[in-house]
Amino acid sequence: MATKSILVDLLARVEGEGALDLEITDGRVASATLRIFEPPRFFEAFLRGRGFAELPDIVARICGICPVAYQMGAVHAIENAFGARVEGQLRALRRLLYCGEWIESHALHVVMLHAPDFLGFPDGIRMAQDHGEAVRNGLALKKAGNDLMRAIGGREIHPVNVKAGGFHRLPTRGELAPVAEHLTRGREIAVGTLRWVAGFPFPDLEQDYEFVALRHPDEYPLNEGRLVSNRGIDIDIADYESEFEERHVAHSTALHSLVKRRGAYLVGPLARYALNFDRLPPTVQALAREAGLGPVCRNPFKSIIVRALELVYACEEALRLIAAYDPPQQASVPIEPRASTGFGCTEAPRGICWQRYDFQQDGTIERARIVPPTSQNQPSIEADLAAVAATVLDQPDDIIRGICEQSIRNHDPCISCSTHFLKLNVRRT
Amino acid sequence: MNDRRRPRLAVWKFASCDGCQLSLLDCEDELLALAGAIEIANFPEASSLVLDGPYDLSLVEGSVTTAHDAERILKIREQSKFLVTIGACATAGGIQALRNFADVNDFIAAVYASPQYISTLATSTPISAHIPVDYELRGCPIDKGQLIEVISAYLAGRKPSIAAHSVCVECKQRGTVCVMVQGTPCLGPVTHAGCGALCPSFRRGCYGCFGPMETPNTAALAREWQALGASQRDIVRAFRTFNAAAEPFRKESLAHGD
Numbered sequence: 001m002a003t004k005s006i007l008v009d010l011l012a013r014v015e016g017e018g019a020l021d022l023e024i025t026d027g028r029v030a031s032a033t034l035r036i037f038e039p040p041r042f043f044e045a046f047l048r049g050r051g052f053a054e055l056p057d058i059v060a061r062i063c064g065i066c067p068v069a070y071q072m073g074a075v076h077a078i079e080n081a082f083g084a085r086v087e088g089q090l091r092a093l094r095r096l097l098y099c100g101e102w103i104e105s106h107a108l109h110v111v112m113l114h115a116p117d118f119l120g121f122p123d124g125i126r127m128a129q130d131h132g133e134a135v136r137n138g139l140a141l142k143k144a145g146n147d148l149m150r151a152i153g154g155r156e157i158h159p160v161n162v163k164a165g166g167f168h169r170l171p172t173r174g175e176l177a178p179v180a181e182h183l184t185r186g187r188e189i190a191v192g193t194l195r196w197v198a199g200f201p202f203p204d205l206e207q208d209y210e211f212v213a214l215r216h217p218d219e220y221p222l223n224e225g226r227l228v229s230n231r232g233i234d235i236d237i238a239d240y241e242s243e244f245e246e247r248h249v250a251h252s253t254a255l256h257s258l259v260k261r262r263g264a265y266l267v268g269p270l271a272r273y274a275l276n277f278d279r280l281p282p283t284v285q286a287l288a289r290e291a292g293l294g295p296v297c298r299n300p301f302k303s304i305i306v307r308a309l310e311l312v313y314a315c316e317e318a319l320r321l322i323a324a325y326d327p328p329q330q331a332s333v334p335i336e337p338r339a340s341t342g343f344g345c346t347e348a349p350r351g352i353c354w355q356r357y358d359f360q361q362d363g364t365i366e367r368a369r370i371v372p373p374t375s376q377n378q379p380s381i382e383a384d385l386a387a388v389a390a391t392v393l394d395q396p397d398d399i400i401r402g403i404c405e406q407s408i409r410n411h412d413p414c415i416s417c418s419t420h421f422l423k424l425n426v427r428r429t
Numbered sequence: 430m431n432d433r434r435r436p437r438l439a440v441w442k443f444a445s446c447d448g449c450q451l452s453l454l455d456c457e458d459e460l461l462a463l464a465g466a467i468e469i470a471n472f473p474e475a476s477s478l479v480l481d482g483p484y485d486l487s488l489v490e491g492s493v494t495t496a497h498d499a500e501r502i503l504k505i506r507e508q509s510k511f512l513v514t515i516g517a518c519a520t521a522g523g524i525q526a527l528r529n530f531a532d533v534n535d536f537i538a539a540v541y542a543s544p545q546y547i548s549t550l551a552t553s554t555p556i557s558a559h560i561p562v563d564y565e566l567r568g569c570p571i572d573k574g575q576l577i578e579v580i581s582a583y584l585a586g587r588k589p590s591i592a593a594h595s596v597c598v599e600c601k602q603r604g605t606v607c608v609m610v611q612g613t614p615c616l617g618p619v620t621h622a623g624c625g626a627l628c629p630s631f632r633r634g635c636y637g638c639f640g641p642m643e644t645p646n647t648a649a650l651a652r653e654w655q656a657l658g659a660s661q662r663d664i665v666r667a668f669r670t671f672n673a674a675a676e677p678f679r680k681e682s683l684a685h686g687d
Contacts, residue, residue, distance in 0.1 A: 039444040040541070040547060041444055042528060042533075042537070045540050046527040046536065054670075063447070064446040065448070108454060112475065122476050139460065143457040154631050156455055156573075168628075168632050168633040169632045
C-alpha cells in the first residue's frame with residue numbers, strides 16, 4: 001500500500017496557526033485533517049463570575065478581526081435574558097457599525113489575503129507590484145470600513161462604544177457625514193473589485209453543502225433572524241443546541257460542530273447568500289448576475305465573488321442607514337438584570353457566531369458558551385480539502401499544497417476564534 | 430535607498446486575538462510605503478512567503494501559555510536583532526492571564542470535554558518573562574500611529590517618541606471633561622497613555638487597556654472609586670482585565686479580593 005503524506009505547516013494568511021494532514025493511500029484521498037495550533041485562552045471559563053456589563057469589552061478580545069461580531073452576540077444575549085428591546089435608530093446604528101466590520105474584514109480577505117492565490121502572488125503587498133491599482137483600491141475600501149468603525153466605535157479594533165442596551169455615546173450626523181463620502185467611493189471600488197474577482201480562473205468544483213445562516217423577514221441578515229438551512233432547519237436561535245452539537249473528535253484539533261441528524265454544514269458568505277438571495281436589493285442582485293452568479297453558489301473558490309458582492313451590499317446598506325440616521329433621545333435603553341438565560345446569534349463576516357449566557361439575579365455570569373464560525377466550518381473545510389486534493393493527485397506536492405491552502409482560505413477560518421481551539425501534539429505519519 | 434539592503438521585518442504570534450498584528454495591515458495609507466522601506470520577511474498572517482532569519486526587527490504579539498511557545502520565543506530572540514512586543518498580551522500576559530488567579534485545570538474542564546488533550550501552562554506570561562525585550566508597546570489593541578512611530582524610529586536609528594504619562598493628561602490635552610468629576614469611576618489616573626483618552630471621549634470611564642503607567646497610585650484611585658460607590662468586587666474586576674498580570678494592577682486587585 002503506497003501511502004503519501006503531505007504536511008502543510010503553518011498555513012499562511014490564516015489568522016492564527018493551522019496545519020493540514022493529507023493522507024493519500026493507493027491513489028485516493030484517505031483523510032484530510034486540519035490541525036489548529038491556537039493555544040486555548042479559556043474565555044468561557046474566565047467569564048464565569050464577571051458582570052454582564054463587562055461582556056462586550058471582554059468578548060471583543062476573542063478576535064481582533066471581527067470584535068463587533070462577538071460584541072453584538074453578547075449584547076443581544078444580555079437583552080434577550082433581561083427582556084430589553086433595542087429598536088429604531090439604536091438598532092439601526094448597531095447594523096451600521098456591523099457594516100463597518102463586514103467592509104474592513106471582507107476587503108482585507110478578498111484583496112489582501114485571497115486574491116493573491118488566484119493571481120500567483122505570496123501576498124497582497126507583493127501583488128501590488130503588478131496590480132497596484134487593485135491593491136490601493138482594496139486598501140481604500142478597507143479604510144472606509146475602518147472609518148465607519150472608528151466613527152461609531154471609537155477605534156477599528158476592539159471598539160469601546162458598544163454596551164448592553166445600546167451605546168455609551170451616540171455619534172452626531174456631522175461625525176458620520178465624512179464617512180458617507182468615503183463609503184460612496186467605497187461602493188464604486190467594491191463594484192470594480194467584484195468585476196475584477198469575477199474574472200479570476202476558478203477550479204471546477206461544486207460541493208453539496210448544508211448551508212446554515214440567519215434569515216430575517218425583511219433584511220439581509222446581520223444581527224437578527226431565525227436559524228435556517230437548505231435542508232429544512234428553521235428554528236429560533238434559542239434552539240441551536242437541540243439541532244447542533246459540538247463533538248470532541250479524537251486525534252483532531254478543534255471541536256467540530258455538526259447538525260445532529262446529518263453532519264457537516266457550512267456558514268459564511270456562501271450560506272448567507274444562498275439562503276437570502278431574495279433579501280438583497282435588486283441593484284445587488286443584478287450585479288450578482290452580471291458576475292455570473294446564480295441565486296446559489298456551491299463552488300467554494302467562488303466565495304471570493306460572493307464576498308465582493310457582500311462588500312457592495314454593506315457599502316449600500318451603510319449609506320442608506322447614514323442617510324436615514326436621526327440621533328435618538330437616549331444612547332441606550334435601561335437594563336435590569338434578573339436570573340435568566342439569554343441567546344445571541346449574529347452573522348460575523350465568516351458566518352454565524354452563537355452565544356449563550358446563564359445569568360444570576362444580579363447579572364453575574366454563571367455559565368458562558370460561545371460558538372465561533374470557524375469551529376462550525378471545520379468539518380466542511382475538511383470535506384473541501386479531500387475533494388480538492390482528489391482533483392490534483394497526479395500533481396507535484398507543491399501544487400497540491402498550494403491549492404489546499406487556497407481552499408482553506410476560501411472560508412478564511414478565523415483561527416484566533418480561540419474560544420474552542422485546542423493545541424494538540426503534531427502527529428506526523 | 431535601493432542601494433542598501435532593506436532591514437528585514439518579522440511578525441510573530443503567540444496567544445492572542447491577532448488584533449495587534451492586524452494593526453499593521455490597518456495602516457492602509459502607509460502599508461505600501463512601509464513595505465518599500467522594510468522587507469516583510471516573515472509575516473504568516475499576511476504572506477505565504479517566509480524568508481529565513483536573522484531578522485533586523487521582530488514584532489511579537491501574544492503571551493506565552495504553552496511549553497512549546499516558551500521554547501519558540503528563545504529561538505525568535507536568537508534570530509532577532511531588535512525585538513518589540515506589541516500589545517497587552519505580549520507586554521503583560523493579556524486577558525488570558527486571568528488563569529493566573531485560578532486553577533487552570535478548572536478552566537480546562539469548564540471549556541473542553543476531553544481535558545487530557547489540552548496542553549497548556551498554568552500561567553500566561555509576558556514575553557519579557559522569558560527573554561530580554563528591546564521595546565514594549567502597550568495597548569489592547571496597540572495604537573497604529575504608535576506602531577508606525579516605533580517602526581519609523583527603528584529605521585531612523587532613534588528612540589521612539591511615546592509618552593509615558595497617564596490617560597488623564599490625554600483628557601486634558603483634548604479638552605475632555607473629567608468623567609470621575611461627573612461620578613463615573615475611571616482607570617485613567619493610573620493607566621498608560623496611548624489611546625488618546627478614547628473612553629472618556631465616549632462618556633465612559635477608562636478601562637485600563639493600555640495597562641499601568643509608571644508608578645501609578647492605584648491604592649488612592651481605589652479609595653476614590655469606593656467614594657463613588659464602587660464595591661470591592663467592582664474594583665477587583667476593574668484591575669483584572671486585559672492587563673491583569675501587570676504588577677501594579679495585580680497587586681491592587683489582590684488588595685480587594687482573592
